[in-house]
Amino acid sequence: MDNGRVTRPAAPGTGLPQATPVTAAGPITWAGSPPEPDTSENHYSPFVELERDTWARLANEMEQPFDQSDIERLRGIGEQLSLREVAEVYLPLSRLLSINVDAAAHLRRASNEFLGESTRRTPFVIGVAGSVAVGKSTTARVLQEMLRRWPNTPRVELITTDGFLYPNAELERRGLMQRKGFPESYDRRRLMRFVADVKSGAPEVRAPMYSHLTYDILPHEEVVVHRPDVLIIEGLNVLAPPRIRSDGTAGLSVSDFFDYSIYVDAKTTAIKQWYTERFMRLRSGAFADPKSYFHRYSKLSDAEATETSSDIWDRINGPNLIQNVLPTRGRAKLVMTKDAGHAVTRVLLRKV
């Protein structure tokens, strides 16, 4: 995990435009008032659905901020990310997020004025949820890099929730080694405290770190978050609903502290395929390192590797997706749906 700590400064005039109005993209059919009340099934959905073409048109006047080397650096193992995908999908998304950051600042100022308060700006927190292997990390890294180039958000930090998994020794003790990634495999109280501290404006908040290499928490490492303009929190369960207490009342959930949330979505069959393909790549890459927890898998034949990854998926990641992750999709403010080739084909936006 590199936390995307890429120190490339926002370059005024060479990156993104100062504040291109979204309407510069031309007529947006979904934004107009329909002549007749919408009585379709969609009427009852909390989301407006935008096909890729409509979404991509929003980027019309915006300048491509990345070059090919940025793409190579930001894309995860096995991910298909192109300059076109960045321009047509992620650029409008970063602009929408930037608009939301401005709106939150405006609301805070107006509320302060009304209440006679003088509260300080705290980080704008964005949650990125979705299955294992769906490409959350790439989405989060791309957004981090893009948001840094908008004038109102130069300081964007990123953390992944795997740091809040219990260490393997504790998972063993709780009988959860085969449940890694399920809600109960995380120290949810610690994660909640972390997000609450960030959102209350604490100057320095620390998070533990996880290593995919050792498949365990790194006991002597941590990520330190210093009151950024934006904090992106990426992880499987970031949209999980609150737990119900024994007296029947609901507690808080991490997402109560989010200012915005994104769910990265794709068909389960496609995600399983991506997981398997990534496993094959890791076999000759990361697993070849003797320090890798999965080193024993580096010697597997193609057929054995396919069987092993399929088994891990069917026992752990697949059931977790169905039981815990997918049910949180409707809690997101925005859902990005990918096709089997990793391209985003539509965007669902919560109605405002």
Ligand SMILES: Nc1ncnc2c1ncn2[C@@H]1O[C@H](COP(=O)(O)OP(=O)(O)O)[C@@H](O)[C@H]1O
């Ligand atoms: N066993 C592994 N060894 C090394 N890297 C891994 C391993 N498993 C996953 N990764 C990397 O960790 C990151 C997070 O993966 P994951 O949690 O599946 O989320 P996503 O694919 O949605 O970003 C990805 O960049 C992936 O390539």
Ligand SMILES: CC(C)(COP(=O)(O)O)[C@@H](O)C(=O)NCCC(=O)O
């Ligand atoms: C570490 C993960 C639980 C993801 O954690 P996240 O950052 O989403 O909280 C996942 O990548 C994982 O390792 N799952 C366990 C099963 C497997 O090895 O694929």
